[in-house]
Amino acid sequence: MDKEKAKALSEMLKRYKELQDxxxxxxxxxxTADGQKHGIGNTAVISVLLSVAIIELERLLRVAQFGNVSPQLEQSREYKAAKALEYAMNDFGFKPERFAESLTFFHKTLEQTFFRTxxxxxxxMAARKPSMIDDRNRASYEMCQMLVSILDDVRLPFI
Incomplete structure (x- = not known):
């Protein structure tokens, strides 16, 4: 972990969130490099730019804290599938209940694979170090910790 970089990014992220709020x-x-100045005064565009800046600062902070994704993982089809799911869920219109309802239409073998996943x-999630969990994920982390004892005792066969 690059503590100095993480601290600087954390402070910048906090400031950008304050500006957004x-x-x-x-x-x-x-x-520009040739000395010209260009401005954006449209508040809707500024709001989008701040959102993008915050997302990028959060990504940079994660990298500073935990490192980059390994090239081997990044090239795997599992990582690519997770990124596709991330893209789909990164929308306020994503409904977890509708996603769950959709699972009934999977091929039954793939439904098994999904639940093993x-x-x-x-x-x-339960195995992560507590220092890797932020407040947005604290409740999920704690729930996963509670589920470990149950899941360790349950075998999901491949039929």
Whole structure:
């Protein structure tokens, strides 16, 4: 972990979130290499830019705290599937209940594989170091910790 970088990113992230929350930014100015200045004064565009900046700062902070994804994992089909799911869930219109309802239409062998994946995901979350868990995921982490004893005793056969 790069503690100095993580601290600086954490402070910058906090400041950007404050700017986003109080909606006080009314101009973003860009300075080009040739000395020209260009500005954006549209508050809707500024809001989107702040959101993108916050997402990127959160990503950079995770990398500073926990490191990058290994090239081997990044090239795996499992990682690519997880990224596709991340993309789908990164939308306020994503409904977990509708997703769960959709599972009944999976091929039954794939439904088995999905639940083995859910089990593995719960066990992996529970195995994380507490320092890797932020407040947004604290309740999920604690729930996973409670489920470990149950899941360790349950075998999901491949039929």
């Amino acid at each position: 109080d909606e006080s930014v009314n101009l973003i100015e860009f300075h 859910v089990k593995a995901s719960i066990l992996a």
